[in-house]
Amino acid sequence: MADDPYKALGLGKNASQDDIKRAYRRIAKTDHPDLNPDPAAHERFKAASSAYDLLKDPEQRARFDRGEIDAQGQEQPQRHYYREYAESGDNPYRQPHGFDDLSDVFSDLFGGRAGGGGRRGGARSFDMRGPDQRFTLEIDFMTAARGGSTRITMPDGSVLEVKIPEGAHDGQVIRLRGKGGPGMGNGEPGDALLTLIVAEDPDWKRDGNDVETTLPITIDEAVLGGKVEAQTIDGPVMLTVPRGASSGQKLRLKGRGIRGADGRRGDQHVVLKIVMPPRVDDELARFIEEWRQNHAYDPRRGK
Amino acid sequence: MTQPHHTLAETLEAISDLTPEQLERYIRAGVVVPVQSEQGPLFRDIDLARLSLVVDLAEGYHLDEEALALVLSLVDQLHGLRGDMRAILDAVAREPVETRVRLKAAIREVRVVTR
Numbered sequence: 001m002a003d004d005p006y007k008a009l010g011l012g013k014n015a016s017q018d019d020i021k022r023a024y025r026r027i028a029k030t031d032h033p034d035l036n037p038d039p040a041a042h043e044r045f046k047a048a049s050s051a052y053d054l055l056k057d058p059e060q061r062a063r064f065d066r067g068e069i070d071a072q073g074q075e076q077p078q079r080h081y082y083r084e085y086a087e088s089g090d091n092p093y094r095q096p097h098g099f100d101d102l103s104d105v106f107s108d109l110f111g112g113r114a115g116g117g118g119r120r121g122g123a124r125s126f127d128m129r130g131p132d133q134r135f136t137l138e139i140d141f142m143t144a145a146r147g148g149s150t151r152i153t154m155p156d157g158s159v160l161e162v163k164i165p166e167g168a169h170d171g172q173v174i175r176l177r178g179k180g181g182p183g184m185g186n187g188e189p190g191d192a193l194l195t196l197i198v199a200e201d202p203d204w205k206r207d208g209n210d211v212e213t214t215l216p217i218t219i220d221e222a223v224l225g226g227k228v229e230a231q232t233i234d235g236p237v238m239l240t241v242p243r244g245a246s247s248g249q250k251l252r253l254k255g256r257g258i259r260g261a262d263g264r265r266g267d268q269h270v271v272l273k274i275v276m277p278p279r280v281d282d283e284l285a286r287f288i289e290e291w292r293q294n295h296a297y298d299p300r301r302g303k
Numbered sequence: 304m305t306q307p308h309h310t311l312a313e314t315l316e317a318i319s320d321l322t323p324e325q326l327e328r329y330i331r332a333g334v335v336v337p338v339q340s341e342q343g344p345l346f347r348d349i350d351l352a353r354l355s356l357v358v359d360l361a362e363g364y365h366l367d368e369e370a371l372a373l374v375l376s377l378v379d380q381l382h383g384l385r386g387d388m389r390a391i392l393d394a395v396a397r398e399p400v401e402t403r404v405r406l407k408a409a410i411r412e413v414r415v416v417t418r
Contacts, residue, residue, distance in 0.1 A: 029363040034356050034378060056319075082356040085349035086382035087389070092336070093353070093375070094383040133333075138308070138340035152339040155331055197338060 005051030005064070005071050008044075013065065017058060024052035033081045049079060092134060092195070127185035137162065137174075137194045141201035144168040145211070145233045145258050152194070154179070162194065167209070167259035172196045203231075209258040209266030215251075216275045217241055230270055232256045239270060247274045308338060308345035317351055320358045329357060332368035334375060 006013055009023040027048040031041035054071060055061045063069050085091060139150055147166030151159050160179060168174075173195050180190030198206070205212040215230050225243035229236045232253060239251060249272045257266025277284070315321060329335050330344065335353055337344035346354075353375070360366055360374060395406055 025359075025363045028359040032356070032359055032363075034382075079355070080348065080352045082349075082352040082378070083382050083385075085352055086379060087386035089386060089390075091349070091379065091383060091386075093349075094379045135336055136338040138338050138345060140341070150341060153344075155333045155336065157331060194339075199340070 003071055005047075005054050008047035008051035009055070017056070017061075020052065020055050020061075024048055024056075034083050034086075046079075092136060128183060128187040130181035130183040130187060130190035132190040132193055133180040134193045134195065136197060138197045138199050139164055139168065140199050141204045141206070142233070144196070144198045145204075154192075160192075164196070167261075168196055168198070169258075170196065170198045206258065209260040209264075210269060211257050211266070212269045212271060214271045214273050215239070216273050217245065219274060219276065222246070222272070222274045232268055233258070241272065245272050245274075247272060308340075308347060309351065310342070311344055311346075314346045314351060314354070318354050318358060320362070321354060325361075326354070328368050329354070329371070332372055334368055334371050 006015065009015075009020060009027070011019055011023050015023070027044060030036065031038075031045040031048070033042045033045055036042075036045075050071075054064060060069070064071070086093065135152065137150070137152055142148075143150060143164050145167065147164055147168070149161050149163050152162055153159055160176065162174065162176065164174070173193055176192040176194065178189045179192035182189050203213060211233070213231065215228065217228055221228055221241050222245045223243070225241050225245065227238045228241050230239040230253075233256060237253070237256075239253070241251075242249075251270045251272065253268040253270060255265045256268035259265045309317065311323075311326070315323060315326065326335075330337065334357060335346075335350055337346050337350055339345075356378070357371055357375070360371060364370075366374065395403060398406070
C-alpha cells in the first residue's frame with residue numbers, strides 16, 4: 001500500500017470522515033476488482049481499501065496522524081475478493097440459467113444432459129415452471145448416521161421440516177419438491193435442492209461407511225480385560241476388551257457403521273486408549289516398582 | 304469438504320459496515336444464502352467475500368435488495384463464464400501447435416467480423 005493513505009484516496013490530511021468514506025466509495029465504484037478486470041484498477045482499489053480501513057476509525061486515524069502507527073503496521077489481513085471464489089466451478093451461487101453459454105459447451109463436451117434445453121421452450125408459453133433454488137444445509141454426525149429431521153429457514157422466513165435419510169453423506173443433495181421459486185401462470189413451483197454438509201464430530205470419525213471411535217479404558221481393564229460400555233450409532237453396547245490390551249489397538253464392531261446405498265451397514269472400529277488414574281498413589285507406584293524388578297520389558301524393541 | 308464457518312455474530316464482526324438489519328434483508332431476498340444448521344445460519348468464506356462486495360455495491364450505487372440480487376446474479380454469471388473460459392484456454396494451451404492454430408483460425412472466423 002502507498003505510504004500515504006490520504007494520497008491513495010486522493011485527499012488531503014484535513015479531509016473529514018465523510019470525505020474519506022465518499023472517496024473510498026467512489027474508488028470502489030469504478031475500480032472494484034469484482035467489477036473491473038483491469039490490474040491497474042485492482043491496485044488502486046487495494047490501496048484505497050487499506051487506506052479506508054486505516055482512516056475510517058477516527059481514533060485510529062488520529063494515532064496515524066500523530067505518527068504513533070504507520071500505514072503498513074495497520075494493514076488488515078489481505079482482503080479476499082468475491083471473484084476468487086466465484087470463478088470456481090462449484091460456486092453455489094451460480095444457478096443454472098439455461099442460457100446458450102459455455103456451461104452447455106461443457107455438458108456437450110462431457111456428455112452431460114443438455115442443460116436447461118427442455119425448459120427453454122417454456123419461455124414462449126405463459127405457463128412456466130418456477131426455478132429450482134439451491135441451499136446448503138449443515139447437519140451433525142448423528143443426524144446423518146441415524147437419519148432424522150431438521151428445520152431450515154427459507155429466505156422468505158418460512159420454516160420447513162426436512163427429512164434426512166439414514167446414512168446421509170457429505171455432498172448429498174436432497175430435493176424438496178415444489179419448495180423452490182414460484183412458477184408463472186399455471187406453472188408449478190420449482191424444487192429446493194439442499195446440499196448436505198456433515199459437520200465434523202470430535203468423537204466420531206467417518207471413512208465411507210465405516211466409523212471410528214476412541215474408547216478410554218483404565219489400566220486394570222487393559223491388564224485384566226473385561227466388559228466395557230462403548231457408544232455406537234444405535235446406543236451403548238457392552239464391548240469385550242481383551243486381556244492385555246494396548247493403546248491404539250482396534251476392535252471391530254461388525255455392522256455398526258453407516259448404512260450404505262446398498263442397504264448394508266459398514267463397521268465401527270473402536271480404538272482403545274489406556275488412561276492413567278487421575279493420581280498415581282503410593283500403593284500403585286510401589287506395586288509397579290516391585291513388578292518392574294522381575295518383569296521389565298521393552299516395547300520399543302523390534303518384534 | 305467441511306470448511307470453516309462463521310456465525311452470524313462473527314460475520315457482522317468481520318464486515319464492519321454491515322448492520323444486522325441489512326444482513327437479514329439480504330438473506331430474505333436471497334442475495335446471500337448462508338448454510339443452514341441447527342445453530343442458525345453459518346457463513347462460508349465465499350459468503351463473507353460476497354457480503355463485502357454487496358456492501359461496496361449497496362453503498363456505492365445505493366442499490367436495494369432487488370437490484371443487488373440482479374447485479375449479483377450477473378456478476379455470478381460473469382465470474383462463472385470467466386472460470387469456464389480459463390478452463391477452455393488451459394485445455395487449448397495443452398494442445399499441439401497445429402491444433403491451436405486451427406482453433407485460432409476457427410474462432411477468428413466466427414468471432415471477428417471483417418468488413
